[in-house]
Amino acid sequence: MSKILSTRLSRRRLLSAATTATSALAAANLFPRRVFGADHSVIKIGFLAPLTGDVAAWGKPGLDGCRIWGEWINAAGGINIGGQAHKVEFVAYDNEYDPAKARAGATKLIREDGVKFIMMLGGDTWPGVQPVADNTGMLFSTLLPSDLSPDTATLVAPAEVHPIYNVTGVDWLARNRPELKSYVICAQDDALGIPSVATYLAAFEAAGIERLGDPLLFDPATTDFAPVVTRMLASKPDIVCLDTAYTDYVHPICEQLYLQRFEGQIISCTADFYDKIIERTSREFVEGLVFQFPDFDDPALETQGVNFRNPNRFFEEYAKRYPGEWGAVSWEYASIMDLWMAAAEKAGSAEPDAVLAAMKEGGKGLHAFGEADWWGTELFGIDNALVGNWPVVVIENGKAVIKEFGNIPEWWVKHGDLLVQHMEAYGQMHYQRG
Amino acid sequence: MTELLLQTVVNATYAASYLALVAVGLVLIFGVMGIINFAHGEFYMLGAYCVVAVYADLALPFLLSVAVGLVFVSLVGMAAERALFRPMRENPLGGLVVSIGLLLILQSLATLGFGVRMEHIPPPSQTVVQLAEGVGIPLQRLVVILAAVALLGALWLFLRRTRWGWALRASAQDPEAAALQGISMAVASRIAFAIGAALAGVAGALTAPLVRTYPYMGHSVIVAAFIVIIVGGIGSLEGAVLAAIAYAFAHTFVTTFVDGVIADIVGLLLMLAVLIVKPTGLFGSRDRA
Numbered sequence: 001m002s003k004i005l006s007t008r009l010s011r012r013r014l015l016s017a018a019t020t021a022t023s024a025l026a027a028a029n030l031f032p033r034r035v036f037g038a039d040h041s042v043i044k045i046g047f048l049a050p051l052t053g054d055v056a057a058w059g060k061p062g063l064d065g066c067r068i069w070g071e072w073i074n075a076a077g078g079i080n081i082g083g084q085a086h087k088v089e090f091v092a093y094d095n096e097y098d099p100a101k102a103r104a105g106a107t108k109l110i111r112e113d114g115v116k117f118i119m120m121l122g123g124d125t126w127p128g129v130q131p132v133a134d135n136t137g138m139l140f141s142t143l144l145p146s147d148l149s150p151d152t153a154t155l156v157a158p159a160e161v162h163p164i165y166n167v168t169g170v171d172w173l174a175r176n177r178p179e180l181k182s183y184v185i186c187a188q189d190d191a192l193g194i195p196s197v198a199t200y201l202a203a204f205e206a207a208g209i210e211r212l213g214d215p216l217l218f219d220p221a222t223t224d225f226a227p228v229v230t231r232m233l234a235s236k237p238d239i240v241c242l243d244t245a246y247t248d249y250v251h252p253i254c255e256q257l258y259l260q261r262f263e264g265q266i267i268s269c270t271a272d273f274y275d276k277i278i279e280r281t282s283r284e285f286v287e288g289l290v291f292q293f294p295d296f297d298d299p300a301l302e303t304q305g306v307n308f309r310n311p312n313r314f315f316e317e318y319a320k321r322y323p324g325e326w327g328a329v330s331w332e333y334a335s336i337m338d339l340w341m342a343a344a345e346k347a348g349s350a351e352p353d354a355v356l357a358a359m360k361e362g363g364k365g366l367h368a369f370g371e372a373d374w375w376g377t378e379l380f381g382i383d384n385a386l387v388g389n390w391p392v393v394v395i396e397n398g399k400a401v402i403k404e405f406g407n408i409p410e411w412w413v414k415h416g417d418l419l420v421q422h423m424e425a426y427g428q429m430h431y432q433r434g
Numbered sequence: 435m436t437e438l439l440l441q442t443v444v445n446a447t448y449a450a451s452y453l454a455l456v457a458v459g460l461v462l463i464f465g466v467m468g469i470i471n472f473a474h475g476e477f478y479m480l481g482a483y484c485v486v487a488v489y490a491d492l493a494l495p496f497l498l499s500v501a502v503g504l505v506f507v508s509l510v511g512m513a514a515e516r517a518l519f520r521p522m523r524e525n526p527l528g529g530l531v532v533s534i535g536l537l538l539i540l541q542s543l544a545t546l547g548f549g550v551r552m553e554h555i556p557p558p559s560q561t562v563v564q565l566a567e568g569v570g571i572p573l574q575r576l577v578v579i580l581a582a583v584a585l586l587g588a589l590w591l592f593l594r595r596t597r598w599g600w601a602l603r604a605s606a607q608d609p610e611a612a613a614l615q616g617i618s619m620a621v622a623s624r625i626a627f628a629i630g631a632a633l634a635g636v637a638g639a640l641t642a643p644l645v646r647t648y649p650y651m652g653h654s655v656i657v658a659a660f661i662v663i664i665v666g667g668i669g670s671l672e673g674a675v676l677a678a679i680a681y682a683f684a685h686t687f688v689t690t691f692v693d694g695v696i697a698d699i700v701g702l703l704l705m706l707a708v709l710i711v712k713p714t715g716l717f718g719s720r721d722r723a
Binding site: 051052053054056057060189216217218219221222223224226227228230231234247248249251252255258259260261273276279280281 | 437438441442445446448449545550551552554556557560562570572575644645646648650651653654655657686689690691693694695697698
C-alpha cells in the first residue's frame with residue numbers, strides 16, 4: 001500500500017484529492033436537500049405504451065410530451081412531497097401494443113426500475129397487465145376507460161374518456177348542420193374500434209340522424225380501403241363517420257373518399273397530421289371535418305377553466321422539438337402527470353394507494369379541460385374515469401379550430417340509456433367483457 | 435346496385451393485379467430454389483420505400499422511383515440469393531429460417547432508416563378515369579393494373595420464348611436433369627431471385643402512394659400471397675395468377691357486401707377448401723415444382 005502511495009500519489013495530488021472530496025461531501029450535505037431530496041430525490045414514472053408499430057402514433061408523441069413536462073417541472077423545483085423536492089424521471093418501455101410485452105414491461109418497470117406510477121395507452125394491452133396490477137397494487141392510467149371494470153381498482157382514466165367524448169362531436173354536428181340526415185360508419189375490428197362504434201351509434205341516434213346500413217368493420221391489417229369506401233358511399237350518406245380509426249387508416253380512407261367523389265361531411269375521432277390529409281386530397285375537401293383533438297396553439301385553450309399548464313407554450317415547444325409530430329396524445333400523458341403530481345403533493349406521498357386516494361378525494365378532479373367528476377359506475381362498474389368537458393374541433397381554412405367544449409355528463413343524463421344499450425349490443429359493458 | 439357491382443369489380447381487379455405480381459415472384463423463387471421465402475413481403479416493402487426515398491423525399495419523378503424500386507430490389511434479391519439462400523439450397527428448413535432472419539433484418543433496416551411511422555407520399559396523380567356513370571378508377575390504380583399485365587406478360591414470354599426462360603423452367607421441373615444438360619443452377623437461381631424480388635419490388639413501388647407504407651407493411655401482403663400460391667398450386671405461375679384473381683375478387687366482394695373481417699375468414703376458407711379437395715392446389719402437381 002505504501003508503495004502504491006509513494007509511486008502513484010504525490011503529496012500535492014493527495015492533498016488536492018482530499019480537498020476536492022471534502023468539498024464535494026460538504027456540498028452534498030448543504031445543497032441537494034434544498035433542491036432535490038438526497039436519498040429518494042428522483043421519482044420514476046413508467047411509460048408503458050406502443051412506441052413502435054401500428055399504434056405508435058398514440059404512444060411515442062405522448063412520451064415526447066412527458067419529457068417536456070418533466071423538464072419544466074424539474075426546472076421549477078420538482079415535485080414537492082412532504083416538504084421535500086423530488087425530480088421526476090420517465091422510464092419508457094415499448095409494449096408494441098402487444099399484451100404479453102405489456103405484461104413483461106409492467107413487471108420490469110415495477111421490479112427493476114421502481115416506478116411509482118405507470119401510464120398506458122390501454123386497449124388490447126391492458127388484459128396483459130391487469131394481473132400485474134392485481135398482484136402489486138401499482139397505480140396505472142389508461143387513455144381508454146373501456147378498460148375499466150369493477151376489478152380494476154388501481155386503474156384510472158384521468159385524461160381521455162375514450163370513446164365517450166365522441167358524443168360531443170356528433171351533438172355539435174346535429175345542432176350546427178341540421179341538414180345532414182344520414183350517416184355510415186366504418187371501424188377497425190379491435191378494442192379501440194368497437195366501443196367507439198357503440199358510442200357513435202348512440203350519439204347519432206340521440207341526434208336523430210339515420211344510420212344507413214350496419215357499421216362496416218375491417219381487419220386492422222387492411223391496406224386497401226377502396227372496397228370499404230365503395231361500400232360506404234353506395235348508400236349515398238350525408239355523413240361518413242371514421243370512428244376511432246388509427247392515423248394509418250384515416251389518411252387512406254379520406255383519400256379514397258376524395259377519389260370516389262364524396263362531397264358530404266366527415267366526422268372522425270382523430271385527424272392527426274391533418275395537413276397530410278390535405279396534401280393527399282385538397283383543402284376544400286377537408287374543410288369542415290369534425291374531430292376531437294385540438295392543436296394546443298388554439299387560443300380557446302388559454303381561457304379560464306382549462307387546467308393544462310401553458311398549453312400554447314407547450315405546443316410551441318413541442319413543435320420546435322418534434323416538428324410535424326403533434327398528434328392526439330401529445331398532451332394527454334402530460335395532463336395525467338399534472339393530475340398525478342397534484343395528488344402526490346396533496347397526499348405527501350408517491351405511494352400508489354395514497355396518490356389514488358388523494359386523486360379521487362371529493363369525487364372531483366381538475367381535468368385538462370375543466371373541473372370533472374370521477375364517474376363510470378353505470379358504464380364501467382367503477383368510478384375511475386374523470387369525465388367533464390371535451391373540445392369539438394373543426395378544420396377551418398386548413399387549420400384545426402376548437403368550436404366549443406361539449407359537456408359529456410350533460411349528454412349522459414339525457415341519453416345514457418342509449419349508450420348502455422349500444423354498448424351491450426357490442427358486448428362492451430364491463431359485465432360482458434371477458 | 436349495378437354501379438356498386440361494377441365499382442367492386444374495378445376494385446377487385448386492382449387488388450388482383452398487385453397480388454399477382456407478388457405471388458408470381460414468390461412462386462418463381464420457390465420453383466427454382468425450393469425455398470419458401472418469408473422475406474418476400476419485405477421485398478415488396480423495400481420497393482415502397484424506394485418511392486419514399488426517390489419520389490417523396492428527393493422529389494424526383496414517380497416513374498423513375500418505380501424503376502429504382504425494380505432495380506434496387508432485384509439487386510437486393512440477387513445479393514440475398516448469393517449470400518444467404520444459395521448455401522441453403524440443399525436445406526429447405528435452413529432456407530426457411532434464413533428467410534425469417536432476412537425478414538427481420540430488412541424490417542429493422544427500414545425502421546432505422548425511415549422510422550416506424552407511416553410515410554406520407556404525395557399522390558402522383560389525383561385524376562380519376564370515369565368508366566361509367568358512378569364507376570371510376572383513379573389513374574394511379576389503373577397504372578398498377580396495366581403494369582401488372584405488362585410485366586406478367588413479359589415474364590410469360592421470357593419463360594416461354596427465351597433460352598434462359600427454358601432453363602428456369604427446366605431447373606424448376608428437374609434440377610438434376612437440368613444440370614446434366616449444362617444449365618448452371620447458380621445462374622438459374624440468381625435469375626429467379628432477381629426476377630421474383632423485382633416483381634415484388636415493383637408491386638410495392640407502384641402501390642406505395644395507395645397503401646400504408648411502413649416497415650411492417652409486407653406482413654399482410656405475404657399472408658395473402660401465401661394463400662394465393664397454396665390455392666393456385668405451389669410452383670405454378672398460371673395457378674398463382676388465377677388464384678390471385680380469385681382471392682382478390684372473393685375478398686373484395688365480401689368486404690364490400692358483407693364485412694372486411696369476414697372477408698379474411700373467407701380467404702382462409704378458400705384455401706382450406708382447396709387443400710381438402712385438391713391438396714396440390716388448383717394447378718399444382720406432384721412432379722411439378
